[in-house]
Every structure is written in structure tokens, then in C-alpha cells.
Amino acid sequence: MSKLRPKVIRDPVHNIIPFEDTDCDRLLLDLINTKEFQRLRRIKQLGMSELVFPGANHSRFAHCIGVMQVARRMMDRVARLSGKKIRDDQRTAVLVAALLHDVGHGPFSHAFEKVTGESHEARTVEIIQSASTEVGKRLRRYDKQLPDRLAVFFDEDIEAEERKAAEIPDYLTQVVASQLDADRFDYLLRDSYATGTDYGRYDL
Template sequence: MAMRDRVIRDEIHKDILVPGHHAAIIDTREFQRLRHIQQLSTCEYVFPAANHNRFAHSLGAYHLAGQLTASLQDVQPGILSDDDAELVQLAALLHDIGHPPFSHVLETPEVFATYHSHEHWGRVLLESKETEVGAALVSTLGVQRTQRMFALMDGATEHDGVAIAPFMKEIVSSQLDVDRMDYMVRDQANTGAQIGGFDIARVLRALRVGADGHFFVKTWGLPAIEAYLVTR
């Protein structure tokens, strides 16, 4: 039975619109596990309200990816297909699916000498035919588009002979990506930190794709980018 579209109320972005076929991915046990993975690990012992989780953060990154791809399609028609925009948005949604408890606290050279990174385990979950999230992803996208999303996440320049523009990966993982944009404002809101602050909407509106396929920033958007960098 097809799932209904949803409107999820978020403390940062307010209404997050989720179509039913994406809700099927969110409802999997592997994604729901992120409700129990705190974004800032043990920071709540210093900042009592900083007990927000990677579930909310992943939804926030998903939402911002949707806003950015829609903005690009509006100001640069033809730069991104609807199919690829969906892949970018789902890659943002699933970027933290493999995170263990205590987040990055356990990610040290000593640990990595023996154990794999959260990115590795995320891919294991997404590629497996035995996980709910792996099955839901293939059901939503099909095998070929799922593989294209993995290629995008890996930073590949093409998949099955079809180009993948660099900016698609940059939306999900770069020095100015939706992951960082979300956790910076979310962490600030939940810790009460008063350092920096930036206008997400203006940052998103200022981004354009150049002839080389990479992002550049409109001149009028530079102050917003500078505020982002100061906040980081």
C-alpha cells in the first residue's frame, strides 16, 4: 500500500515536506535507529538541551537539499533534472545512516586502524538486500538509479555513461554543503551558543553552477558566505 505524503514539523526548518515514497525510506528500522544517536554525543552534560539526534539532522539536510536543488532549477533551468535532484536529496537524507553511538567521539586514528568508518557501514546498510532501508531504496529508485546515487555519493563523474556534475556531490559533501548548514544552526539552537550565525536562505539563493560544473557564489551573497565561515 502506498504511503501518504507527510509534513514533518522541525524545530529549525518548520515544515518539512516528505512525499510518500520517501517516507517509506524514513520508516525503515535502520533510519529510525538515528532517533537514538545523539548529534553531539556527550555534549548534553555541558549543554543540557543539546540532546538532539541524527534523525532530525538527517531530515534537515534532506530538506535543505530539496530547497537548494529547487532553487538551482529555478534560476538555471536545465542544470539539473528532476531525477537527479531526487538522488541528491536522498543522498543527503541517508548521509549519516551508518553512524554509531557517540558520533565522532570514537572516530580516531587508533579506532580506524581496526574498525571501519560510519560511511563504510552506511554503505553496507544501503547496499544490503537484507536491510529494510536497502530494500526501500531499491523499491523507490530501482537498481540503476540506486547505483547512480551511490556513484554520486562517491564523487564519481559519471555512471553508466551519463555524467554526474561535480556540484551534485558538493551539495551533499563539501566545505559548503547541506550537512554542515543544518548541523551548524541546529547545534547552535540547542546549545545556546551565540557565536556567529548565518542566513541559510540567502546562502542557498546565492549559489550558482559554473561552466566547470562546480558551485560559485554571486557577489551579493558573499556576506552570507562569510557569516557561514565565521560560524564554522
């Protein structure tokens, strides 16, 4: 396998988002390059809000990459403060879930859900677990069990046995899905930046 040249994404909120020469970061870059994820470039983060806030034309694509970076920082901080060892496979699952958490969004984001009655979470799980999507194929190529393990981040009704089998502790699933998660940490900063408002600014 050829060595991965250092890659960075420059982001207006998080500045430099690096990708190292690791199996995990290779997978993340592969997922970013799928057609399902690239589609998020055309999905507005705040739906039709740019009609009121002209600067609010940022995408779900940028937001998802930002959430991945926040999740990485959160895990690094937890490991440093608690002394807990986060396994590589657990770390990969969290970062992949953070990156893909909005891949199921339709046009105009949440406004589309009200029209179709289908949640973006349900669509996200379909994309992740499907054997015919580029996302699903890349996940299975990396680890055949990974698509099923990712369900613990998106399905609140998952059986206790399945949750236990995924071997992802609650404190890690909460990095992606909780009342104080990487998703909220990113969109507060990103949306306030794009709209020119102060309500979401804080020191991350």
C-alpha cells in the same frame, strides 16, 4: 496506488518540512520508516556534548531530515537562478543521499569512529548497497540502479567511469558532499540552536 495524504514534519530549525504526493516523497517517507533510519533517533548528533551543553541532546534523525530539506531548497534555488533543468531521477538521488548521509553513524557519533576505526561513510555505503537491509530493499524496489548511483556522493575514490555512469553532475553531488553543503548548512543552525551559542547562526 493510493493517494498520499499530505504529510509534514515540524522542525525547530526549518519549521514545516512537507512531503507531497510524488514518487520521490513516497520513497523518502519509506526510507524514514526503515529500522536503519529509525535507529538514528537514538544517536546523539553531538555525541557527549550534552554533558557540557544540556540542551545538546538532539538526534541524527532530526539532522538527516533537516539536511534533506536544505538539499531540496538548494536545488530549487539553483534551478531558479541558473535555469538548469534538474531531472527527476537526479533530484531523487540527491534527496535520498542527503537523507541517508549519516545512516551509518554508531553510538556517540564521531566518538564511536575513533574507537572502531571505521568511518560512518563506509558503513553508510554498506547499508545502502546491501540487499539485506530495509534501506537497501526499498531503494532497489524503487530503482535497482539507485544504490550504486548513490556511491558518487560518499566515495571520493570512485572511478571516473562509474561517476559518469551515475549521470549526476558535480554541482549536484556537491549539494550533499562539499565544503559548503546541505549537511553543514543544517548542523550549523541545529547545533547552535541546541547549545544556545551564536557561532552557527545565519540567514538560510
